[in-house]
Each structure stands twice: as C-alpha cells, then as structure tokens.
Amino acid sequence: MTTNNELLNNWVKEVVSLTKPDSIYWCNGSNDEYQSFVEKMLETGDLSKLNSETFPNCYLHRSDQSDVARVEHLTFICSKEKDDSGPNNNWMDPQEAHEKLDNLFERCMEGRTLYVIPYCMGPIDSKLSRCGVEITDSPYVVANMYLMTRMGTPALKRIEDENKFVKGIHSIGDLDPEKRFIMHFPEEETIRSIGSGYGGNALLGKKCHALRIASWQALKENWLAEHMLIVEIENPSNEKFYIAAAFPSACGKTNLAMLIPPEGYEGWKVKTIGDDIAWLNMDENGQIWAINPEAGYFGVVPGTNEEDNENAYKAIQRDAIFTNVGLTDNNEPWWEGRLDGTPSIDWKGNQLEEGNHCAHPNSRFTVSAKNNPQYSELADSPSGVPITAIVFGGRRSELAPLVYEAKDWNHGVLVGASVGSETTAAAAGDIGIVRRDPMAMKPFCGYNFADYFSHWLSFSEQSDNLPKIFHVNWFRKNEEGFIWPGFGENLRVLDWIIKRCQKNVDAKEMPIGFLPNNNDINTSGLNISEETMDELFAINQDQWLKEMDSIEDFFKEYGDRMPSQLFDEHKKVVDSLKEYSSD
Ligand code: OXD
Numbered sequence: 001m002t003t004n005n006e007l008l009n010n011w012v013k014e015v016v017s018l019t020k021p022d023s024i025y026w027c028n029g030s031n032d033e034y035q036s037f038v039e040k041m042l043e044t045g046d047l048s049k050l051n052s053e054t055f056p057n058c059y060l061h062r063s064d065q066s067d068v069a070r071v072e073h074l075t076f077i078c079s080k081e082k083d084d085s086g087p088n089n090n091w092m093d094p095q096e097a098h099e100k101l102d103n104l105f106e107r108c109m110e111g112r113t114l115y116v117i118p119y120c121m122g123p124i125d126s127k128l129s130r131c132g133v134e135i136t137d138s139p140y141v142v143a144n145m146y147l148m149t150r151m152g153t154p155a156l157k158r159i160e161d162e163n164k165f166v167k168g169i170h171s172i173g174d175l176d177p178e179k180r181f182i183m184h185f186p187e188e189e190t191i192r193s194i195g196s197g198y199g200g201n202a203l204l205g206k207k208c209h210a211l212r213i214a215s216w217q218a219l220k221e222n223w224l225a226e227h228m229l230i231v232e233i234e235n236p237s238n239e240k241f242y243i244a245a246a247f248p249s250a251c252g253k254t255n256l257a258m259l260i261p262p263e264g265y266e267g268w269k270v271k272t273i274g275d276d277i278a279w280l281n282m283d284e285n286g287q288i289w290a291i292n293p294e295a296g297y298f299g300v301v302p303g304t305n306e307e308d309n310e311n312a313y314k315a316i317q318r319d320a321i322f323t324n325v326g327l328t329d330n331n332e333p334w335w336e337g338r339l340d341g342t343p344s345i346d347w348k349g350n351q352l353e354e355g356n357h358c359a360h361p362n363s364r365f366t367v368s369a370k371n372n373p374q375y376s377e378l379a380d381s382p383s384g385v386p387i388t389a390i391v392f393g394g395r396r397s398e399l400a401p402l403v404y405e406a407k408d409w410n411h412g413v414l415v416g417a418s419v420g421s422e423t424t425a426a427a428a429g430d431i432g433i434v435r436r437d438p439m440a441m442k443p444f445c446g447y448n449f450a451d452y453f454s455h456w457l458s459f460s461e462q463s464d465n466l467p468k469i470f471h472v473n474w475f476r477k478n479e480e481g482f483i484w485p486g487f488g489e490n491l492r493v494l495d496w497i498i499k500r501c502q503k504n505v506d507a508k509e510m511p512i513g514f515l516p517n518n519n520d521i522n523t524s525g526l527n528i529s530e531e532t533m534d535e536l537f538a539i540n541q542d543q544w545l546k547e548m549d550s551i552e553d554f555f556k557e558y559g560d561r562m563p564s565q566l567f568d569e570h571k572k573v574v575d576s577l578k579e580y581s582s583d
C-alpha cells in the first residue's frame with residue numbers, strides 16, 4: 001500500500017476482495033509512468049504507433065465496435081429516493097443496483113492488474129477543486145486519465161489531507177453490452193461502471209464525477225457543475241471577458257473554446273480555460289467564478305482541420321491518443337474533414353471501402369490542454385475566472401435566431417431549461433432528432449431537473465451581480481445549407497454579447513428576448529447579405545408558439561416539483577408572442 005489513509009486503504013481492499021485482480025498498481029502520475037503504460041499497450045496491441053515523423057508520440061486505439069459512445073439507456077442515478085433522480089434519469093434502487101453490480105464485478109479482474117488512480121478535478125491548490133479515486137483494470141483508462149486530469153502523487157497527498165474523495169470503480173468486464181452499466185450513487189459519492197471502455201463511460205473523472213456527482217454536491221453546497229466551456233476574450237482595449245457556454249455534446253464547444261479571431265478582428269485575443277465542464281461558484285460579492293475541473297480535452301475528431309479550427313488541429317499533431325479514427329497510406333490518423341492525406345484503412349482496421357466512414361463519427365482525441373496553442377495559464381488559477389456572460393445553445397436547423405439575450409436571470413433560466421437540440425453521434429441512438437437538453441445537461445444532471453431548475457433560479461435572490469444570459473444557434477439552415485459560417489466568425493456574435501454586457505449597444509426587445517438591432521452584428525468582410533442576416537434572425541410566431549407548447553409539455557413531465565416561477569416565465573413569453581403575432 002502506498003498510503004496511510006485508512007479510508008482509501010479499506011476501500012481498495014474491499015474492491016480487491018470483490019474483483020480479485022492478480023496485482024495492484026498505484027499510479028503516481030509521472031510522465032515516465034505514462035510512457036510505461038504506452039509501451040505496455042503497444043505490446044498488447046491496445047495501442048498502435050502512428051507515423052512518428054508527422055504525428056510524434058501519437059497513438060491509435062481501436063475500441064470494441066459495440067463500444068463507441070456514451071450509453072444513456074444504461075446510465076443510472078441510484079439515489080435513495082426515486083424522485084430525487086427525476087424523469088431526466090434512469091433510476092435503480094441503490095441496494096438493488098449494488099447487488100447487481102456486485103455480481104458483475106465479482107472476480108472480474110482475475111488475470112488483470114487493478115490500477116488505483118488518485119485524481120484531482122480542478123487545480124491542485126484550489127479550494128473549489130474536488131478529488132476522487134478511480135480504480136480500473138484498463139491501462140487505456142489510466143493513460144487517458146493522465147492526459148485529462150491532475151492525477152497521481154499530488155492528488156493523493158490532497159486526499160490524505162482531506163480524508164475525502166469520490167469513489168469510482170471501473171472495469172471493462174467482458175465488454176458485453178448486455179452487462180454494461182454506468183451507475184452513480186450520489187449520496188455515497190460513488191460511481192460504478194462496468195462493460196465499457198469508452199471515455200464518457202470509463203474516464204470516471206469526467207462526466208460521472210465532474211458532472212453527475214458534482215451537480216448533486218453543488219446542489220447541496222450552493223454552486224453549479226455545468227456542461228460548459230470557458231473562454232477568455234480580450235478586446236483591442238485589453239479588456240478581458242470570460243464567457244461560459246453550454247452546448248450539447250458534439251455541437252462545437254471545443255471549437256468555440258479554441259476560436260481564432262477572423263479577419264477584421266486583429267487586436268482581439270482568445271484563450272481557452274476549458275472546453276467541456278465548468279464549476280461555477282459565487283463569491284461574497286455575488287460574482288460568479290468558474291474553474292475547469294479537467295486538464296485535457298476528449299474531443300470529437302471528424303471535422304477538425306487547419307482551416308476551421310487550427311488550434312484543435314495543432315493540438316493533436318503530437319502527444320495525442322486517437323480512438324477509432326482511420327489511417328492513411330502512410331500511417332497517419334485520418335478522419336472525415338481532414339484536408340490532406342490519403343485515407344486507406346477504416347476505424348475498424350479494414351481496407352476502406354467506398355461509402356463507408358473512415359473514422360467513426362464519434363471518434364475522439366485525447367490531449368493535454370497544454371497542447372492547445374491558446375491555452376490560458378488561468379486554467380490553473382485556484383480562484384478561477386470571473387464570468388461575464390453565460391451562453392446556451394443547441395443545434396437547430398430552424399426556429400432559433402443566431403443570438404438573443406434573456407431579459408433577466410430568471411428568464412435566462414427558462415432559456416437554458418428550454419434548450420432543444422438535434423441529436424449527434426456522441427451518444428448511442430438516432431441522430432438528428434430534436435430533443436430537450438436543458439442547459440445541455442440532459443445526460444449529465446445527477447438529480448431531478450425540477451430541483452435543478454429551482455437551484456438555478458435561487459441565484460437571482462442571492463446576487464444582483466450575476467452574468468447576463470444569452471442563447472445562440474450556429475446551425476440554422478436554409479435551402480443552401482448552414483446560413484452562418486460559424487467557427488472563427490462566431491467571435492462576431494461574442495463581440496455583440498460583450499458589448500451588451502458592457503452596456504455599449506442597444507437591442508430590440510422581442511417576445512423571446514433582446515435581439516441585435518440591424519447592423520449591430522459586425523459582418524464586414526463576410527460574404528453575407530442583409531436578407532440572409534434577416535433570415536438568421538427571423539422569428540416565426542407559429543413555430544415559436546408550437547415550441548413554447550412543447551416546452552410546457554416537457555416541463556409538465558416533472559410534475560409538482562417544478563418551480564412555479566419557471567411556468568411564470570414561460571407564460572410571459574407566450575403572452576408576449578401572442579400579442580406579437582397579432583401586430
Ligand atoms: C463529451 C460529451 O464527450 O459530451 O464531452 O459526450
């Protein structure tokens with residue numbers, strides 16, 4: 001044993017006696033250790049080396065073909081009371097769940113090594129950070145946790161000092177989808193995951209701890225654990241603004257977090273604090289501060305290229321693990337949207353056939369955040385960064401305008417709670433269907449959404465210094481496809497958002513919120529006509545009234561626990577839309 005901490009030792013012993021590994025290894029988090037794991041996986045074939053001249057220290061991992069995304073139908077919140085998990089989650093009685101899992105975990109590590117990974121979500125010296133320990137039998141998980149979190153000796157030291165940590169047990173089991181479960185026990189601050197090696201199911205620090213368990217802790221302790229990127233925008237007057245933005249999975253959070261200013265925005269600087277998760281805390285002045293609990297990116301590979309998102313592209317040229325991409329004829333990783341290279345082998349390892357995907361649509365890269373050319377040192381700041389604006393968004397080919405601003409915090413909570421988005425490949429299931437994804441947290445909120453909305457609303461009573469809330473939609477379409485160019489050009493929208501926060505620009509009050517006045521979104525240098533801009537901002541009353549009906553139906557699924565305030569906000573919008581349509 002490499003710790004004197006009784007709590008941790010006893011728990012490891014318990015897991016060892018259930019899972020019966022051949023050996024136990026405590027991770028120290030050093031680079032040498034990472035390299036030794038890589039070597040081991042090269043030997044076993046879990047990894048293969050990519051072209052070391054063009055992609056130094058980059059590796060390919062091919063997962064089991066049935067194990068390529070999060071499995072929401074197999075993900076459970078096992079709170080004591082069913083109602084505490086809510087209609088947004090699958091629920092199982094904790095005792096029943098533990099029994100089921102005890103059976104599945106029994107002897108599951110025979111012939112394998114059990115790895116103990118102490119980790120810290122957030123900067124090691126931040127009081128906002130939280131520690132956990134993941135036990136796993138997967139070297140791939142260890143290597144990914146090395147890139148994604150602050151793990152090893154410093155985290156163990158903090159755990160020993162605090163005598164407190166989230167317990168995560170993971171085993172790939174036999175990768176049988178029938179025996180796959182991702183279970184969370186919020187009251188016990190425990191996670192048990194078996195049967196999958198996919199990032200979101202297996203890197204327990206990420207979705208399981210930093211969102212599902214942390215959201216529950218945040219409810220109890222008056223903070224927020226959110227599915228948000230954090231980006232720093234510096235204008236030519238050297239004023240800095242920090243924006244937190246929540247979009248559903250695979251809707252461009254990583255791209256927005258790593259945005260490169262477009263032509264005409266010389267003098268603006270953008271830096272990344274985080275690309276997926278933000279923990280938001282209020283200080284004594286009512287100011288919200290955010291930290292990124294992660295230390296790396298687990299990003300969607302397809303579509304990454306030097307034209308659309310050069311930073312992400314550069315970040316994955318070295319020291320990266322690629323999962324389920326294809327290969328070129330010279331052993332480079334290849335994916336749809338890469339601008340060069342000749343694809344040759346598909347993600348399954350077969351000769352690429354016409355009509356097949358080369359990379360899986362949810363193929364991923366794992367890299368340290370420090371690989372990002374625009375990495376902000378403030379990602380390591382113990383106090384985090386002060387948030388100016390919160391942005392919600394979804395993938396909507398119709399309806400939602402490019403940008404609008406909520407009228408106040410409570411209306412903003414309605415805007416966030418109403419987010420709808422077309423589904424993507426990040427989760428198993430049909431693609432392209434609109435589903436409600438409040439605050440982009442549908443798969444990640446560890447408790448009843450009704451209580452979550454009440455918690456969000458409660459902040460308006462606690463502070464008059466809260467960030468403004470906005471909604472964006474980069475994905476509106478007309479007959480020709482996407483109307484807005486997106487990527488770097490999104491800075492034009494953030495520019496307006498910042499001006500609104502500085503009270504530097506007026507806006508049009510509309511039923512759904514404040515919209516930019518004509519010409520207030522800077523389109524100079526963009527090949528986009530005024531009519532097209534009008535299309536991007538068109539509000540169709542019929543469609544919006546239908547949308548509001550569908551939002552109401554959705555809210556009603558949450559029954560009596562729903563805060564009446566949210567229905568009040570909803571009614572205000574509907575009344576105003578009705579008036580607007582009769583104008
Ligand atoms: C992710 C996701 O991997 O949201 O970040 O699915």
Ligand code: MN
Pocket residue numbers: 227248249250276
């Ligand atoms: Mn995510």
